[in-house]
Amino acid sequence: MNINNIRHSLAHIMAAAVKELYPGVKFGVGPAIENGFYYDFALPSEVPLVSGTKKGLSLADLPKIEKKMKELIKKDLKFVKKEISKKEAKKIFKDQLYKLELIKKLPGKTVTTYQNGEFVDLCRGPHIKSTGEINLQTFKLTKTAGAYWKGDEKNPMLTRIYGVAFETRQELEKYLKTQIEAEKRDHRKLGQRLELFLLDEEIGAGLPVWLPKGAVIRKIIEDELYQKLSSQGYQWLYTPHIGNLNLWKKSGHWDFYKENLYSPIKIDEEQYLLKPMNCPFHVKVYNSKIRSYKNLPIKFAELGTVYRYEKSGVLHGLTRVRGFTQDDAHIICTSEQMAKEVEELVRYGLNMLKDFGFKEYNIYLSTRPEKYAGTLKGWEKATKTLKYVLGKLKLKYKIDAGGGVFYGPKIDIKIKDSLGREWQCTTIQFDFNLPDRFEMKYIDKKGKKQKPYMIHRALLGSLERFFGVLIEHYIGAFPFWLAPEQIWIIPVGSGHKKYAKQTSSQLAKNGFRCEIKDENETVSKKIREGELQKIPYILVVGDKEMAKKSVRVRERGKGDIGMMKLERFIDKIKKEIEEKK
Ligand SMILES: [Zn+2]
Ligand SMILES: [Zn+2]
Known part of the structure; x- marks a missing residue:
């Protein structure tokens, strides 16, 4: 059993299901991809010259399509391959503008089609023999997205439906679970929430800016590299960031990696290239x-x-x-x-x-x-x-x-x-x-x-x-040595601010990064905020702590671990830095 053939076959079955549910749909392409498959569709209302009123697909429509797919699979429909003339193909796909475009571009005089039940697709294959080979519990439709025809933004936007498929139900379940976990730790969301980096369309796509907290981490990484390598x-x-184009011609980069290089910049009468290496x-x-x-x-x-x-x-x-x-x-x-x-x-x-x-x-x-x-x-x-x-x-x-x-x-x-x-x-x-x-x-x-x-x-x-x-x-909870803000100090009342400051300067003197949180909010609210910001240590200081030159320590993931002398706390965290804990 070849999982790619199953994935590709599922793309066809999905297209067949969509066609039954939305007559008049136009098809783009539907390949197998890593972990699954997709198919691109132009739904009736999106297709020029076809009058229809149905709106675009959303996540809510997927169960319905999945159900239809399962019905088709249960019919144990054979995949039948045919080689036909282009002329004949143009007749079969006369209502399918995108398929017609593909037929025109294909080399040779003949094309191959695969028929599965009533659904015929222009396709090179290979496919499984029959839909009966598919285990109903090993695939799932996961999401919809917009996709330009042929990936070109000058072309119409099609609706893409993604699905995932595996050899066993266990693999599918494991994959879906991992996806949920992965979403929780998506660095794009965490990066924004924890103010680590900025991506801004006005700055330019794919050009990230390191925000102050992210920059702290980058500096630690750079220092580590600098010290060890030296x-x-x-x-x-x-x-420099640019160099004379001749240099890149000589190195071979200009010939070998052209599709990854930006256009040269003209300076005086010479051409320069933004450096790719x-x-x-x-x-x-x-x-x-x-x-x-x-x-x-x-x-x-x-x-x-x-x-x-x-x-x-x-x-x-x-x-x-x-x-x-x-x-x-x-x-x-x-x-x-x-x-x-x-x-x-x-x-x-x-x-x-x-x-x-x-x-x-x-x-x-x-x-x-x-x-x-x-x-x-x-x-x-x-x-x-x-x-x-x-x-x-x-x-x-x-x-x-x-x-x-x-x-x-x-x-x-x-x-x-x-x-x-x-x-x-x-x-x-x-x-x-x-x-x-x-x-x-x-x-x-x-x-x-x-x-x-x-x-x-x-x-x-x-x-x-x-x-x-x-x-x-x-998940944004960096180890102590990397955390941009390592310690928060929360004075209980205004009378404890001075002691908080002393504590902070003592910690800073020892090379730790700490912040005093003396805004007019309750202690519990500040602790909650510190936990959301994934701060490794939150120190609360009040009368008792002040009197005993101590701090009450909350450790990330553990909560309150008790009161301790400031010196003892410093010893503890110094050791953590050494161990890169
Ligand atoms: Zn195909
Ligand atoms: Zn190199």
């Missing part, structure tokens, strides 16, 4: 001096902001954007140094992810595709090194044979968040393209020129996406 011999670079700048820095084997490895790091074109339809909060900052680095080394460098990268990458709370991950090793840059020997050596390191560190990994990028083999580490969803973070990629194109060299022991090995690597990937994942992983 201690490992990395040198930091800052490079930092690599060519780093290579130029390397080439700005003669390098000896004694200088290697050279490791250049940069928190480099890059811009890549994404279709507006796929933009999503912080996880799919048009401008983002990579924790980028390039390691340039000799072949003898490769293994040690890769090992350090993997080891450090995993430790870093663990510090941020991601203890589970999947590792993928992608090998040489058919078309590739560099030499076969170089690829083999690099691939062997990657395998050797993963073996040495006793890490399990999957091989994506031939799935490497054209310029070199790579290791990808995908973290699993608290819902078990995979997110691409760390990537370690060899590059045989840039060293060639930019003629990178070093002088070896014998005084001869040699070509170095080059490794691109990002540990967190994009800071924006990593932050989005972090928000969802923790």
Whole structure:
């Protein structure tokens, strides 16, 4: 049983059900997708030249369609494939303007159709044999959305119905449960409620702004990277946001990634490109001096902001954007140094992810595709090194044979968040393209020129996406060391404000981020607000606390954990910072 055939077949069955319920409906396309399927429809009232009064579909209509689908499935209808001439197809689909458009664009003189009961669709297949193969409890229609015909906003907007389908009922139930959980932790909603970042259409789609609280977290992440990488011999670079187009032509980016690049900007008589990657700048820095084997490895790091074109339809909060900052680095080394460098990268990458709370991950090793840059020997050596390191560190990994990028083999580490969803973070990629194109060299022991090995690597990937994942992983309740506001101090009455201030400055002196909440509201209301804001510690100070130089501590998720001396509280939270709890 092929689940994709089932999903695709369900799309047809859904279309058949919609046709019975809404005669006169026009069909767009209906493919299988990840976890399910969809179909696009133009309902009678939305179709030009057809008089109808029915309004668009909504969520409330889905059960009715689902019921109709089940009726059709129970009839055990066969899927019958036919190859027919285009002329004949045009007759069959004479009322279906979108299908006619598709027929016109298809190559050849014939097309294939699939008939299921009374419903005929223009389709290449494949499908299941008969609707009887579908278990009624393994699919569900989930949502409706507007979708432009062919994804082009100049075209009419169609109604899209999404469904999900799995091999077993258990899988479907698990998926639906996860979806509910995922909605609760949607970083777009949490980001707004907790004032972490801003997405504003007037600023521009896919261009997030880090708000003060989000910026605190970003600064902690950046400091962490800065400190750790500096201690490992990395040198930091800052490079411009645009560069001469010729640079990108030379690097090959202009040819290979054109669909992800923005149009060049004309400055004086030259063309400039908004940078999609930092690599060519780093290579130029390397080439700005003669390098000896004694200088290697050279490791250049940069928190480099890059811009890549994404279709507006796929933009999503912080996880799919048009401008983002990579924790980028390039390691340039000799072949003898490769293994040690890769090992350090993997080891450090995993430790870093663990510090941020991601203890589970999947590792993928992608090998040489058919078309590739560099030499076969170089690829083999690099691939062997990657395998050797993963073996040495006793890490399990999957091989994506031939799935490497054209310029070199790579290791990808995908973290699993608290819902078990995979997110691409760390990537370690060899590059045989840039060293060639930019003629990178070093002088070896014998005084001869040699070509170095080059490794691109990002540990967190994009800071924006990593932050989005972090928000969802923790449902906004960041661990103490990352929380933008770590402690709130609530004075019980106006007579306690001075003591609250003393407490606050004591905490600030020890490097903690705290706020005094002395607005004219009840203590319980402020506590509730603090809980909503997911503040790790809320300290309440009144007469008793003041007299004993103490604080009453409320810990997130635990509630009141009692009164303690301020010094003892400081010791406790210092330890939590050390442990990155
Ligand atoms: Zn089909
Ligand atoms: Zn790079």
